[in-house]
Amino acid sequence: MPHDFDDAIRLSPLGGHRFGGATHPAYANMVGPYGGVTAAALLNAALQHPDRLGDPISLTVNFAAPLADGGFEIEARPARTNRSTQHWLLQLTQAGGIAATGTAVFAQRRDTWSAPEAVMPADVPAAATLACAPVDGRPGWTQRYDMRFAPGETPVFDGRERPHSLSRLWVRDEPPRLLDFASLASLCDCFFPRIFIRRSAPALIGTVTLTSFFHADAAQLTAQGDRHVLGSARALNFRHGYFDQSAEVWSDAGQLLASTHQLVYYRE
């Protein structure tokens, strides 16, 4: 039986650079679908395009308008194909209007001098020793992830402003699913909005733009299998209706799989 995630990002070729898809109730958010799955569907159009070269290294998605539940069309057009890189233009339309725009870069990687610099947080206990966070009262998409927050870092809505918005969690698809570029792209948006953490309260928010860098190649994703990855997210600044949010996603072997940056609209 296919995973709900595969159903949610499934696209039918419509000819040329066009693909048809539809929102999936399993990934419903407060309004419309969870943005991570929209990002994954946009990436998936390039992934399954017959002219694809290499694997994704970068994805930017701009959420231009709320997506309604139902069908949509994605255009994925290779803007430029070089010897080892390929630049994509992505666009999602619904009822004739542009709901999301985006760009992606694909590349064939080579063996080079390599060196990690950031180090996985060492003080988060193994996923197996932590409890899965309850999802009562949260939007449907959160039930599609098994989230295990670091001790003391489970979001609490007690209204007490905290000095920072850093929090870490182990996370995987629920039910488990083998990690690939599409699910990693989706996972990059799974971090609770940092204003929830900083203010210990919910707020009306919407991601405006999301950029993810894929440090992992396909072999590293395969090696990760369906086990939990570690995520660490924080914000730099909340100001006049917008805050930024950055996160790293680590394999359980301590390799950086992705780093991701978004700008989020908020209203009090």
Next chain:
Amino acid sequence: MPHDFDDAIRLSPLGGHRFGGATHPAYANMVGPYGGVTAAALLNAALQHPDRLGDPISLTVNFAAPLADGGFEIEARPARTNRSTQHWLLQLTQAGGIAATGTAVFAQRRDTWSAPEAVMPADVPAAATLACAPVDGRPGWTQRYDMRFAPGETPVFDGRERPHSLSRLWVRDEPPRLLDFASLASLCDCFFPRIFIRRSAPALIGTVTLTSFFHADAAQLTAQGDRHVLGSARALNFRHGYFDQSAEVWSDAGQLLASTHQLVYYRE
């Protein structure tokens, strides 16, 4: 007399969403122009577009092909205009081929609960107490910035690998120029490639994609005037031909003006 930067990003309306520009010798890089000025020219097309709403909050530029010295055409098309946000599609073509793609988000900000989270590095002495870095043997564009590195953080090419790539500097346009969104967008690309810092050696590199978030509004930029801003840059990971690089840009009063993230190709 106009500043070279204004000449470098000057665009002539060509009708519709099209604008004509040209590379400027003052901002020459190793091959073609400095990417920061290309990013600023793309943003400038949206900034001077008659349909513009609000100020930029986000800019993504993908460098798809090397730009040759000479003329180019930019298309800046509003993809979606909402009540308080506007999404832009940007594209730079030269000799009929796509050399850069991009997206930008503009917004009208509102007064809201606001809170800084990241704090400006406190251990970098004031710009006035530091020497301007020599530019001998460096590409032309570096002479268009007055860079003053924190003590001990001037890039040194002694070939000794360092444990990290963090470095900080005060920087402003040279000669001085009042800070605005276009010059801030350009400045977001002024940080030396982190592989130079990490390996203490030059390398063949090229920025593939660059995303900048503008935390500042026009009033904060005006308040900064033409004085030095503080930049702090680092990488998370160098792997198989690509590394990421993130930086913050601070006003001299300690306000976060921009945060910026790029993915860079490298070859040994």
